[in-house]
Amino acid sequence: MTDAARVEEAIDRLLTEHPPNETAPAEFWGAQYDAGLAWVWHEEGSGGLGVDRSHHPTVMRRLTEGGADTSNRRRNVLGIGMGAGVLSVHGRDEQRQRWLRPMFTMDEIWCQLFSEPGAGSDLADLSTSAVRDGDEWILNGQKVWTTLAHVAKWGLIIARTDPDAQKHRGLTYFVVDMEAEGVEVRPLYQITGEAEFNEVFFSDTRVPDDQRIDDVGAGWRVAMTTLMNERVAIGGTETPRGSGAIAVAVDAYREPGVDDPVLRARLLELWAESEAARLTTIRANETATVGTPGPEGSTGKLSWAELNKEITAFTVELMGLGGTGFPGGYELTRPTGMPDYDPMRAFLRARANSIEGGTSEIMRNIIGERVLGLPGEPRVDKDLPWREVPRS
Numbered sequence: 454m455t456d457a458a459r460v461e462e463a464i465d466r467l468l469t470e471h472p473p474n475e476t477a478p479a480e481f482w483g484a485q486y487d488a489g490l491a492w493v494w495h496e497e498g499s500g501g502l503g504v505d506r507s508h509h510p511t512v513m514r515r516l517t518e519g520g521a522d523t524s525n526r527r528r529n530v531l532g533i534g535m536g537a538g539v540l541s542v543h544g545r546d547e548q549r550q551r552w553l554r555p556m557f558t559m560d561e562i563w564c565q566l567f568s569e570p571g572a573g574s575d576l577a578d579l580s581t582s583a584v585r586d587g588d589e590w591i592l593n594g595q596k597v598w599t600t601l602a603h604v605a606k607w608g609l610i611i612a613r614t615d616p617d618a619q620k621h622r623g624l625t626y627f628v629v630d631m632e633a634e635g636v637e638v639r640p641l642y643q644i645t646g647e648a649e650f651n652e653v654f655f656s657d658t659r660v661p662d663d664q665r666i667d668d669v670g671a672g673w674r675v676a677m678t679t680l681m682n683e684r685v686a687i688g689g690t691e692t693p694r695g696s697g698a699i700a701v702a703v704d705a706y707r708e709p710g711v712d713d714p715v716l717r718a719r720l721l722e723l724w725a726e727s728e729a730a731r732l733t734t735i736r737a738n739e740t741a742t743v744g745t746p747g748p749e750g751s752t753g754k755l756s757w758a759e760l761n762k763e764i765t766a767f768t769v770e771l772m773g774l775g776g777t778g779f780p781g782g783y784e785l786t787r788p789t790g791m792p793d794y795d796p797m798r799a800f801l802r803a804r805a806n807s808i809e810g811g812t813s814e815i816m817r818n819i820i821g822e823r824v825l826g827l828p829g830e831p832r833v834d835k836d837l838p839w840r841e842v843p844r845s
């Protein structure tokens with residue numbers, strides 16, 4: 454039987470044995486995981502069938518058409534979109550058994566603790582320390598911009614375990630229990646009024662060594678896997694033609710009194726760019742194999758971020774005066790997932806698209822250096838021990 458036929462058969466069985474309209478979402482997601490349809494490219498027994506990632510769009514399309522709820526991927530995106538890829542490549546079998554299923558069923562939400570006040574684009578400069586104490590590590594430091602930390606059970610964290618090593622080499626990767634002693638989560642108020650992300654403080658927080666991912670000192674390698682998966686999770690989703698933000702712009706254009714040749718030309722231009730980005734995503738997904746996505750994932754992330762900013766701004770412009778208010782107000786709220794689409798909120802939220810998951814400048818650097826093979830940026834601190842790198 455071909456891989457494609459195996460995938461189709463597994464989908465047929467899942468939909469027949471667990472009809473989405475009669476099955477609670479969490480129960481369906483559990484059955485989907487057990488059927489190997491959570492991440493088809495993972496090994497069997499870890500939510501996959503061991504086939505190429507290029508079969509994933511078929512799973513998504515068939516499940517959506519069959520009426521299944523696929524919102525877990527969006528609502529637990531840091532786990533399902535990134536943590537799972539990390540565990541599948543760098544985790545040990547018992548770690549996959551412990552964490553993957555409750556992640557997929559949304560019983561346990563995940564967050565990503567990478568950025569710090571002094572380390573964002575230059576992530577390898579981070580200062581949060583992990584010091585070994587027998588079978589445990591003691592974490593101290595501050596993370597920032599941590600999406601969903603306020604609802605997360607587990608966090609993917611990278612910390613410095615050897616300050617005397619060169620900055621990329623002295624890092625180790627852990628999964629930290631967000632309910633452990635010494636973890637403090639504080640909300641950060643965003644432009645939309647929501648506090649979707651947070652500051653997180655670690656004060657002598659103990660992490661068992663069996664929650665370390667990969668070797669001591671291998672944190673940078675694991676972080677790269679995380680970021681490659683993140684870019685695909687953000688910019689690599691296949692959508693139907695003319696759907697999403699551009700559909701909202703088209704609807705806004707159809708409102709009485711908006712018709713104008715200049716605006717129409719702009720709308721068509723953005724529609725064509727959306728379609729080109731959509732087809733590029735499909736083409737990239739068709740060539741995806743097992744394992745971690747490559748640096749070319751940055752192209753999807755870059756084009757999606759820039760286009761989404763433009764389309765959401767244009768939609769608000771089409772809405773005229775009606776687009777200038779913000780009906781929800783700016784009262785501080787604590788979302789637990791992505792809310793329904795609202796054009797004004799989307800416009801404000803989209804400003805972050807070219808920052809989150811790596812800025813557009815950094816995406817261009819990656820594409821230039823690692824996809825096009827252009828000369829790299831000068832890296833003056835590359836060979837210095839981290840402790841000796843000057844920082845403010």
Ligand SMILES: Cc1cc2nc3c(=O)[nH]c(=O)nc-3n(C[C@H](O)[C@H](O)[C@H](O)COP(=O)(O)OP(=O)(O)OC[C@H]3O[C@@H](n4cnc5c(N)ncnc54)[C@H](O)[C@@H]3O)c2cc1C
Nearest residue numbers: 565566567568573574598599600805808809810811812814
């Ligand atoms: C909505 C949102 C959610 C986020 N969620 C998370 C999360 O869950 N977990 C997490 O760890 N982080 C998260 N982040 C943080 C995000 O990854 C960082 O903000 C991002 O990597 C940029 O880092 P920085 O903010 O420190 O900016 P800096 O790195 O200080 O960059 C400042 C400016 O300098 C430019 N710049 C920096 N270096 C270069 C260079 N070498 N070449 C050209 N230009 C450069 C940048 O492009 C940017 O314009 C989130 C951010 C946002 C906005």
